[in-house]
Every structure is written in structure tokens, then in C-alpha cells.
Amino acid sequence: MGMTLDRIHTNQLELSGVLPTEDPSLKKGPYSKEWLDAFWMPYSGNRDFKLKPRMLLSAKGCYFKTHEGREIFDGLSGLWTTGLGHARSEITQAVATQMSTLDFSPPFQFAQPLAFEVANKLVELTPSGLDHVFFTGSGSESADTSLKMARAYWRLKGQASKTRFIGREKAYHGVNFGGIAVGGIVANRKMFGQSLEADHLPHTQLPSNAFSKGMPKLGVELADDLLRLIALHDASNIAAVIIEPFSGSSGVIVPPVGYLQRIQEICRAHDILLIFDEVITGFGRCGAYTAAQAFGVTPDIMNVAKQITNGSQPMGAVIAKHDIYQTFMDHGGPDYMLEFSHGYTYSAHPVACAAALATLDLLVHEHAIEQVKALAPYFEESVHSLKGCKFVTDIRNFGLASGFSIEHAGHEPAKRPYQIAMKMFDKGFYVRYSGDTIQLAPPFISSRSEIDSLINALGETFNGIN
Numbered sequence: 001m002g003m004t005l006d007r008i009h010t011n012q013l014e015l016s017g018v019l020p021t022e023d024p025s026l027k028k029g030p031y032s033k034e035w036l037d038a039f040w041m042p043y044s045g046n047r048d049f050k051l052k053p054r055m056l057l058s059a060k061g062c063y064f065k066t067h068e069g070r071e072i073f074d075g076l077s078g079l080w081t082t083g084l085g086h087a088r089s090e091i092t093q094a095v096a097t098q099m100s101t102l103d104f105s106p107p108f109q110f111a112q113p114l115a116f117e118v119a120n121k122l123v124e125l126t127p128s129g130l131d132h133v134f135f136t137g138s139g140s141e142s143a144d145t146s147l148k149m150a151r152a153y154w155r156l157k158g159q160a161s162k163t164r165f166i167g168r169e170k171a172y173h174g175v176n177f178g179g180i181a182v183g184g185i186v187a188n189r190k191m192f193g194q195s196l197e198a199d200h201l202p203h204t205q206l207p208s209n210a211f212s213k214g215m216p217k218l219g220v221e222l223a224d225d226l227l228r229l230i231a232l233h234d235a236s237n238i239a240a241v242i243i244e245p246f247s248g249s250s251g252v253i254v255p256p257v258g259y260l261q262r263i264q265e266i267c268r269a270h271d272i273l274l275i276f277d278e279v280i281t282g283f284g285r286c287g288a289y290t291a292a293q294a295f296g297v298t299p300d301i302m303n304v305a306k307q308i309t310n311g312s313q314p315m316g317a318v319i320a321k322h323d324i325y326q327t328f329m330d331h332g333g334p335d336y337m338l339e340f341s342h343g344y345t346y347s348a349h350p351v352a353c354a355a356a357l358a359t360l361d362l363l364v365h366e367h368a369i370e371q372v373k374a375l376a377p378y379f380e381e382s383v384h385s386l387k388g389c390k391f392v393t394d395i396r397n398f399g400l401a402s403g404f405s406i407e408h409a410g411h412e413p414a415k416r417p418y419q420i421a422m423k424m425f426d427k428g429f430y431v432r433y434s435g436d437t438i439q440l441a442p443p444f445i446s447s448r449s450e451i452d453s454l455i456n457a458l459g460e461t462f463n464g465i466n
Contacts, residue, residue, distance in 0.1 A: 045418075054425060059086035062443045062450060064430065075424075075431040075454050076441045080248060080280045081311030083372075083400075083444040084362055091312050091358040098354035107135075107347040115348035118356045122308075122319060125289045125360065127298040132325035134340075135348040136316035139279030139305035140174025143242070145318045146301050147178040147196070148342055150240040150273050153324050156331045163197055164233055166226065166241040166272075170203040172249035173242060173277050182242050185250060187435070199229050201243075205253045210394040211387055212254070213380055219256035226266045240273035240301070245291030248280035251403030251437030252396045260297040273324075274299040279316070283307035284363060284444055286399040287373040294399070300324065310359040315352040368444050372400050378448055382455045383440065389462035391416055400446075404438040416465055423461045429454055 029035060036050040055067040062085055064072040077083050084091075098114070105112045119133035134149070136142045147165060154162035167173065167182030174180075180188050181196035184203065202222055209216035230238065241263065247253040267274040276299040281291035284307060288294035292302065301324065305316035332339035346352070362368070376399050383402040384395055394405035409415040417433035424431050431454075432439040438458070442451060 061085045061087070062446055071428060072425065073429045073450060073454060074443060075429050076439065077443045078311045079306070079432075080285070080401075080441050081306040083284050083307055084310045084359065084366070084368065085443050085445045088310060088312075088358075088362065090362055091310055091355055094354040094358035095312065095351055098351050102350045105350055107345070107349075108343060111348070112350050112353070114350055114353035114357065118348070118353045118360070119317075121357065121360050122304070122317060125283075125364075126302060126319055127290065127292050129298055129321050130302055130319040131322045132320050134318045134320065135344075136305070136318065137314050137344050137346040137349070137352075138174070138316045139277075139303065140176045140179050140316075141344060142279065142303035142305055142316035142318050143173040143182075143277060144176045144178040145342060146242065146275050146277075146303050147182070147240070149301065149318060149320065149324065149340070150275065152340065153273070153327055154239050156327050159236070161237050162235075162239040162272075164238045165196060165198045166201060166229055166238060167198055168201045168203055168243050168247075170205065170247055170250040170253060171200075171242075171244055171277075172247065173244075174279075185435075199233065201225050201229070201241075203247070203250070203253060204256055204259060205250075205394075205396075209256070211384065212396065213384060214398055215254055216256045220258040220262055222256070223259050223262035223266065226263060230266070230270055230272075235270035235272060238270075238272050240275050241267055242275040242277060244277045245281050245286070245295055245297075246398050246401070248401065248439070248441075249434055251405060251434065251439055252398065252401045253403070254396055254398045255295070260295050264297050264299075273301060275301040275303065277303045279303055279305045280401075280441075283360075284368050284372055285401055285441065287376050288369060289363075308359065309352055309355040310362075312359070313349070313352040313355040314346065315349070315356055371444050375444075375446065375448070375451070376400055379442070379451055382451050386455065386459050386462065389459055390465065392462055400442055400444065402440045404440075406436050406438060408436055419465050420458075420461050423464070424457060427457045427461070429457050431458065 031053060041049060056064045057067050058065045062074050064074055066072060102112060122133050123131055134145060136145050151163055165182045167184055169184035171184040173183045177195040180192060181198040184200050202225055204219050204222055206219050208218050245260065246255060264274055276292055278290055282304040283289060286294040292298050300321050302319045309315045328339040379400055380397050383397050386392060387395055391407040392404055393407050396403045406416045413436040417436060417438050420438055421431055421433035442454065
């Protein structure tokens with residue numbers, strides 16, 4: 001083990017001495033074109049990155065450190081994952097202890113006690129009525145699990161025709177085939193063809209709501225488009241509506257006042273399940289343990305991931321109401337038979353469970369929800385102070401999340417956001433660019449001065465681009 005760790009540290013030191021700004025084609029080994037091309041990077045412009053790699057070698061608190069030794073403020077909490085800050089000793093120690101105790105156990109037909117501890121903790125922290133936890137390895141797996149669960153539930157209830165799903169435009173539900181079917185981001189769908197039967201509600205990003213602080217006041221009537229889709233397909237053919245309480249990957253699109261309540265009313269009236277995708281919103285980002293609690297709407301099924309382990313280990317979960325769970329139990333046949341023919345090799349992985357328990361304990365004992373509530377108003381005023389900056393056409397926010405819409409550069413909507421993100425990185429700040437947006441989600445532990453530095457740098461960058 002020591003030799004392996006020594007090798008990892010030696011490789012990091014070697015990489016820290018390499019300057020990737022040199023022509024990669026002129027070198028062999030680290031940062032050479034051959035070395036870089038071995039890794040097909042996810043959701044990345046591989047060609048651009050490999051011309052000038054942006055390598056992150058370590059992280060602590062709110063900061064990454066690059067191969068050059070520069071500190072980079074983490075303006076997105078990793079990838080909406082690490083609100084408690086990086087390299088938390090409590091999580092690190094829990095993971096290390098678990099690795100040396102039980103590094104893996106089979107999740108099918110056998111179990112380990114940490115899985116039950118995490119499940120009970122999730123039931124405690126999520127809204128009343130969500131009582132049963134099915135573990136996955138990611139947000140994408142949670143999305144597809146929830147869709148399979150919904151379809152199977154209706155089949156067991158004798159309503160096998162309820163197979164269609166309703167998503168929303170601009171929604172993100174991961175990258176698996178079910179998720180891209182109900183998702184509403186064109187770039188995630190166009191290369192892969194048709195998958196599940198799905199239709200889509202309109203998004204709620206209205207021009208009349210531009211620069212709204214928190215929940216916009218206009219647009220609750222958009223929920224009634226669900227009635228049109230029910231009239232088109234009939235409720236007897238619709239299994240579930242799946243929505244993000246606010247859409248993160250599309251640039252923090254916040255629901256209008258009353259919108260989620262109206263969606264729930266329609267679902268209940270027509271016997272349609274409501275699924276909340278809380279992979280981004282869950283466990284603190286909204287100033288509550290879940291967005292369901294923040295917005296006052298409890299779904300039938302909730303998907304979570306990311307912040308559940310502070311990003312330290314891959315883990316996701318689907319949390320269902322008792323009626324759904326009990327329906328599977330009641331129709332399972334002999335007790336030794338499977339009730340739900342679904343699961344993953346890494347479901348409730350013991351190391352991920354250890355990380356989750358440590359993370360959830362920190363969220364509670366460090367009063368992370370109160371921290372977010374206290375910082376959110378200051379963050380709101382700070383991000384909206386950039387109204388009037390060059391090319392900024394809208395600013396949206398909720399809790400510790402904000403999205404900026406950027407005016408398109410001709411027929412290239414992503415060009416300016418890319419330029420902004422790269423200039424911010426040069427200045428020592430990591431922000432996310434996606435489509436025609438810039439997105440911020442700073443760690444819960446950020447100070448006001450760190451928010452000031454982030455926003456000041458972003459304002460300068462907005463006004464400095466062409």
C-alpha cells in the first residue's frame with residue numbers, strides 16, 4: 001500500500017513540473033499528445049483541452065491547486081457536489097477506515113450495516129412520507145432507476161398501459177437512455193435517437209421574469225400545460241412526471257411561485273406519479289435538506305446523489321413513498337424471490353456509505369443548512385449587482401446557486417460563456433459554462449469576502465470580453 005501511495009505522490013510531483021503550455025507534440029510522456037489522447041474526457045472539448053490542459057492536482061477547503069501551484073476558488077463546489085469544502089478530514093478518515101475494514105461486499109442477497117444506517121439517515125432528513133431508499137451509483141443511475149420503478153409500480157397495480165413519461169424542456173436528468181428521453185437539453189439528445197416514450201412541458205424561463213431574485217412571480221400557468229399533455233395521451237398512459245425543482249445544468253431556472261404546487265395538484269388528480277430530481281438541489285444547496293422542503297412540495301419519488309457524499313465517493317439514491325415500496329413487496333411472490341429486478345454492482349458500496357454517513361453528520365452538526373440560509377441573501381445581492389454587465393441578458397438565483405444568460409456571439413451560443421470561464425480560470429476562479437450560460441454554486445462554507453472576490457472577477461470578465 002505504501003509503495004502504491006508513494007507512486008501516486010511521485011507521479012503528481014512529476015506532473016507538477018511539466019508545463020503543458022509547451023507544444024504537446026514536441027514532448028514524450030506526460031502532456032504529450034499520445035499521453036493526453038488516451039483519456040476520452042466526458043462532457044469536454046477534448047481537442048481544446050489537450051492543446052492547453054487545465055490540470056488540478058489537489059484541493060482543500062474552497063480551493064483547488066493546479067500543477068503550477070496556483071490556487072483556484074471552486075465556484076461550483078466541484079460539480080454541484082462539494083458544498084462542505086474539499087478534503088474534509090472527517091470524510092477522509094471514514095473512507096480510510098472503511099477501506100481497511102470492508103472494502104466491498106455483494107449488494108445482491110447480502111448486505112452490510114452501513115447501508116441501513118445511511119438509508120435511515122436519508123429517511124430522517126428528507127420529507128415525511130419518503131420512507132424507502134434504493135441505492136445507485138450516480139445521479140444518472142438514480143434517474144433511470146426512478147423511471148423503471150414508476151413503470152413497474154403501475155404494472156404491479158394492474159395499469160400496465162401507464163408507460164409514458166413527462167419531462168420538461170431544458171431539463172437534465174443524467175446521460176443514460178431514460179434520462180436523455182425525459183431530459184430537455186437538445187445537445188444531450190440529438191446524437192442518440194429515440195429511446196423512451198416521453199413528452200415535455202415547457203420550461204419556465206420567461207423573458208418577463210428576467211433578473212428575478214429568487215422565485216419569479218410570473219408563469220404559474222405554465223404548469224397547466226400538463227393538462228394539455230394529459231388530454232393528448234390520456235392519464236391511463238402516463239406513468240410519471242419528472243422534474244428538477246430548479247434546473248441546474250440549464251443555468252439555474254427557478255420555478256415560478258405556485259408552479260410546483262400546481263404540478264403536484266394535477267398529478268394527484270390524474271393518478272400520475274411525481275418524481276423530483278434533486279441530484280443538484282438535495283442536501284443544502286437550497287437552504288434546506290431538500291428542495292422539496294424549501295418549496296413545500298413532497299413528490300412520490302425523489303432522486304439524489306452528488307452532495308450525499310460531498311462528492312468524495314460515487315453514490316446516488318432513489319427515495320420512494322411507502323405505497324410504492326409496499327406494492328413491490330405485496331406482489332413479490334415467494335419471500336425468497338426478487339421483488340424488483342434491478343440494482344447495480346456498486347449499490348450501497350460500503351466505502352460510499354461511510355462517506356455518506358460522515359457527510360450527512362457534518363451537514364447536521366455543522367449547521368450547514370443555517371450557513372446556506374445566512375449566506376444566500378448576500379449571494380443574491382452580489383450576483384444581481386452584475387445586472388448591466390456586458391452581454392448579460394438575465395440573472396437567476398436560488399439558495400447558493402445562480403445562472404447568468406449570455407448574449408450569443410452570432411450563431412455560436414457557447415462561445416462567450418467558454419471565453420468567460422477560461423478568463424476566470426486564468427484569474428483564479430473555476431465557474432461552469434454550459435450552453436449560453438455561466439453557472440455559480442459556491443461551497444456552503446464560503447466567506448463573504450470570497451463571494452466578493454468571485455463576483456468582482458466575474459464582473460470584470462463580463463465587461464472585458466468582445
